[in-house]
Amino acid sequence: MTLTDKPIPQPLHWHVLGAGAMGCLWACAMAMQARDGASGRAQVSLLLRHQAALLSYPGHIKSSAMAQPVVMPAHTTGGNVVDLPGQIDNLFVATKAQDTLPALTGVAKYLTTDCRIVLLQNGLKVQREVSQQFGAERVFCLSTSHGAWLRAPFDVVHAGNGETWLGQLTPASDDSAARQQALLAVLPAQQLNIRIDDDIAARLWRKLAINCAINALTVIHDCRNGELLRIPAARQTLTRLCHEISALLQAIPAAPAIDDLFTQVQQVLMVTTDNISSTLQDVRRARDTEIDHLNGYLCELAAQHGLACPVNKAVLQQMRVLESRAKQAAQHTINQRPLT
């Protein structure tokens, strides 16, 4: 019996790390799922990285998908205060890509040796790093198209119903198929429309390629997704980016070939025409973006394989300038506020 072929300990207890929109949405869905053959519901605990977040936590999460607020305990895992009672058997990580490794390190000593780690990050870099560091057998990756946003802290709106794919970066085997099935059985598969993907890596690569084409450009042109097709300069760069990303994927040994990237990107832009991309939302709120895990990662891979990527590099550079300008402007606004 390998590490994660052991039955998932009952009663089921999920720890959800990260209380952004997705963390809140999943925590509620997990808490409310009625488990086949089990009399109780899954127990869910929220892991918050900052003491201030714990102090502001009202003791429950509100979700637009639930009639009632969902009561669940919360604990801090960061800073000097660590108040986690017991160990973690099932960890769901909904932090941003760049926060994932530090957040996992913060809880590492609580993870049981059989702990399942479920990742819901953009890109592919952190999934590879966590699989390497924590053991690929126990790491599961999700790719989701559900949309969610926070009306207020711990108050999530499930804005767009989508689908979720689950898989592992380990080579396909009977063991990995059994592990994925066992996990699927304890996830809110119906509420969040979760299915297994035998080639989750290819799906994550495709999503990475699409995000690399769209996200930074929406910041550079400060526009909604659909406008990238209408602003001539944006459309021109989009075409060049798609061309370069396709060529890079073709040349990177682990990546799948995507011939029709521009068509796929166009489809996503049409479906999400009025959306403000996650990266533009971050810049507008002067928050760290995931750009190092998107175009930044692609440029890193290109360098590793001796490939040129001038369009991605230029976009990355522009992004860094715009990101730091947004942070400076926010800092300036704070400094201008009268002292009370």
Ligand code: PAF
């Ligand atoms: O990051 C995002 O916002 C989304 O993945 C996408 C596809 C760009 C749609 O807004």
